[in-house]
Amino acid sequence: MSEKISPSKRQSIHGQWSSRLAFILAVSGSAVGLGNIWKFPYITGVNGGGAFVLVYLLCILAIGFPIMISEIMLGRRGRRNPITSMELLGREETGSGVWKFVGVIGLVAGFLILSFYSVIAGWTLNYFILASKGTFSGLLPQDVNQVFDNLNQSFSTQLIFHTIFMAVTILIIAKGIRQGLERVVKILMPALFLILMMLLFYVISEGNISEGFAFMFKPDFTKIDGSSVLAAMGHAFFTLSLGMGCVVAYGAYLPKQESIFKTTFAIIFCDTLIALVAGLVVFSIVFDNNLDPSQIAGAGLIFKTLPLAFGQMPSGVFFGSIFFILLGFAALTSAISLLEPSVAWMIERKNLSRQLSAIIMGSIIWALGLLTVLSGNELSNFTFWKGTLFDNFDHLATNILLPTSGFLFTVFAGWFMSKKSSSDELDINRKFQYKIWRFLARYVAPIAVLIIFLNAIGIY
Numbered sequence: 001m002s003e004k005i006s007p008s009k010r011q012s013i014h015g016q017w018s019s020r021l022a023f024i025l026a027v028s029g030s031a032v033g034l035g036n037i038w039k040f041p042y043i044t045g046v047n048g049g050g051a052f053v054l055v056y057l058l059c060i061l062a063i064g065f066p067i068m069i070s071e072i073m074l075g076r077r078g079r080r081n082p083i084t085s086m087e088l089l090g091r092e093e094t095g096s097g098v099w100k101f102v103g104v105i106g107l108v109a110g111f112l113i114l115s116f117y118s119v120i121a122g123w124t125l126n127y128f129i130l131a132s133k134g135t136f137s138g139l140l141p142q143d144v145n146q147v148f149d150n151l152n153q154s155f156s157t158q159l160i161f162h163t164i165f166m167a168v169t170i171l172i173i174a175k176g177i178r179q180g181l182e183r184v185v186k187i188l189m190p191a192l193f194l195i196l197m198m199l200l201f202y203v204i205s206e207g208n209i210s211e212g213f214a215f216m217f218k219p220d221f222t223k224i225d226g227s228s229v230l231a232a233m234g235h236a237f238f239t240l241s242l243g244m245g246c247v248v249a250y251g252a253y254l255p256k257q258e259s260i261f262k263t264t265f266a267i268i269f270c271d272t273l274i275a276l277v278a279g280l281v282v283f284s285i286v287f288d289n290n291l292d293p294s295q296i297a298g299a300g301l302i303f304k305t306l307p308l309a310f311g312q313m314p315s316g317v318f319f320g321s322i323f324f325i326l327l328g329f330a331a332l333t334s335a336i337s338l339l340e341p342s343v344a345w346m347i348e349r350k351n352l353s354r355q356l357s358a359i360i361m362g363s364i365i366w367a368l369g370l371l372t373v374l375s376g377n378e379l380s381n382f383t384f385w386k387g388t389l390f391d392n393f394d395h396l397a398t399n400i401l402l403p404t405s406g407f408l409f410t411v412f413a414g415w416f417m418s419k420k421s422s423s424d425e426l427d428i429n430r431k432f433q434y435k436i437w438r439f440l441a442r443y444v445a446p447i448a449v450l451i452i453f454l455n456a457i458g459i460y
Contacts, residue, residue, distance in 0.1 A: 010079040012252045015177040020258045025185040027250050028270040029333025030241040038301045041279035043231050045215055048223035059236035060268055063448045066440035067242050067406055070413035072260050073425045075251025081344035082106050082245035093417050102408040106245035107341050109401035112393050114338040115368035121331035122161030124324050131320035136311035148303045152376035162369055169335045170362035173343050174355045177253055188329045195326040196277055203284035212284030234452045243406030245341040260426055261433050285309045403453035407446055414441035
């Protein structure tokens, strides 16, 4: 395909964000997902606390910063969905449309991730109801474990909440950029931050904040080794929703006059701040209830350890309820960013309405999510390669597709996009910042992502 419109005059057919703040909230919402709350605290704790945080922050600046700038720049330059933007830019910069497959890889990754992400988000909705009813009050560890096992083994319960969550996500996307995406993130992101602050004030007054702080931030450099650095590199990449097409899609709606450098720093600051505060809250609650921090990885943290803590603490019904609402908000802001790229592609490619495109793409993802629902019950014994169907979706998307697309997005921006084109988007007047980005995007970030990829598939 070809498009004769000058890149500087190209506009998105979907509209634009009303302000830089709206864009920052939207991309921050995409980045601030369940992983910030259940994964970051755990990997920080087991990898040296404050020492790991320092390494992680360096990785955010050296890897996350240049890749996010690259993806926003590509999105704004192309002004289309990730696939079409990469095809347009590929033809303009290299004379080849083969670069569209980079967008395809990112879009497929986001598609797969949302299919199982919606199921997990449905669990948080179910746990909000359980917490608000006082289900966890006074339960023993084995009882809390049984509650989670019952949910995982129940096809009908997971189906109901998976369906509710996807329906809400589809409805938001169907409303468009201003009336849907922007309006929702302007409500959910401040609400998410407010709830997190409520939990922080609670643990300061009632929880074991001193031990939680020490566990999260006291440096223990004896725990820092090669695997710790790899963990920091990997999380710096994944926590910012890079490689999924989300940032490229959102970048397509960013007004030309807005600074990509400033918005990227603001997004990274918000994402990192929320991750650190969430970790402090989680570990303060864990230590206050004399629970074992080594047993809080992944689903065990959210659906077993913390419900046990809420069941033992004063006002546990209230704080347990708002905690799961916090998770639901975080999941929703990420989910809408995962659905948007495929819907934008459907609108542009098939010339369908936004409403119909959202229903079609959302329904396909919902149907694919049924395989994740079945992985915990009827198809739990159907295993291959990395395990259940859910395990394989997770591994394929996060360990193979995301690093591949993230690597190629950055290589294209740093090596194949002309200096004239990239400087036009990034403002050549900011020479120092531009030179830093270009060096990181050409040398540091691609090598780091390649190492992450090789490590994930067991080669490095």
